[in-house]
Amino acid sequence: MIKRATSILALAIAALTFGTMTGVASAQGSGATADQQQAQQLMQQYRQKAAKLQQIHQETIQANPKLAAEQEKFEKQVRSAVEKQGYDVDKGQQRVQEMAQKLQSGDLSDSERQALMKDFQAERQQMVQARDAALQKPEIKSAGEKLQEDTLAAMKKQDSQTSQLLDEMDSLRNQLRAAMPAPAAAGNG
Numbered sequence: 731m732i733k734r735a736t737s738i739l740a741l742a743i744a745a746l747t748f749g750t751m752t753g754v755a756s757a758q759g760s761g762a763t764a765d766q767q768q769a770q771q772l773m774q775q776y777r778q779k780a781a782k783l784q785q786i787h788q789e790t791i792q793a794n795p796k797l798a799a800e801q802e803k804f805e806k807q808v809r810s811a812v813e814k815q816g817y818d819v820d821k822g823q824q825r826v827q828e829m830a831q832k833l834q835s836g837d838l839s840d841s842e843r844q845a846l847m848k849d850f851q852a853e854r855q856q857m858v859q860a861r862d863a864a865l866q867k868p869e870i871k872s873a874g875e876k877l878q879e880d881t882l883a884a885m886k887k888q889d890s891q892t893s894q895l896l897d898e899m900d901s902l903r904n905q906l907r908a909a910m911p912a913p914a915a916a917g918n919g
Contacts (some may be wrong), residue, residue: 769909776902783885783895790881790888797884804877806868810858811864822857826850 791798808820829850834840848885864870885892 741912757786765909772902772906776899776906779895779899779902783892783899786885786889786892786895788862790885793888795886797880800877800880807870807873808861808864811867811870812860815860815863817856819857822853825853826838829853885888 791801812819829846832846833843833850865874882892
């Protein structure tokens with residue numbers, strides 16, 4: 731249960747930090763193989779379920795001021811710890827947005843797009859490393875686990891689809907891992 735809830739938290743943090751990722755994935759070329767097309771379809775299904783889960787999460791937070799305050803406090807804790815790791819969240823988000831806009835513009839040559847994707851991945855990797863280090867701090871880890879338990883319980887009360895969505899997302903995540911080549915899947919857990 732905690733592992734699944736950790737996925738929710740990771741999803742929430744990723745959404746907060748790299749909301750522009752969705753557009754970038756679709757901005758990459760359209761000459762996909764059958765395996766890539768299947769992976770894209772799975773990813774689309776996953777995103778739809780994640781969007782619904784995020785909607786339930788937002789509704790739950792709006793309906794529970796105490797939970798909203800707990801989440802805000804936790805986000806500030808994580809952000810502060812990430813910045814203590816030496817990563818500037820605001821500047822990182824700005825760089826990611828700028829790169830995503832360039833990728834989506836369609837004005838890039840293949841080599842420029844590849845170079846920009848490398849920069850994008852490097853930026854994302856820096857953020858992930860700083861975030862992961864922050865989440866390993868005992869006080870943040872315990873606050874995160876409590877927030878996850880409280881949020882999950884509240885989401886299930888808010889919308890009975892929550893457990894089903896989580897199960898379906900787990901299944902899709904496993905299918906995606908199976909469909910992706912090993913190096914690409916390494917950083918997705």
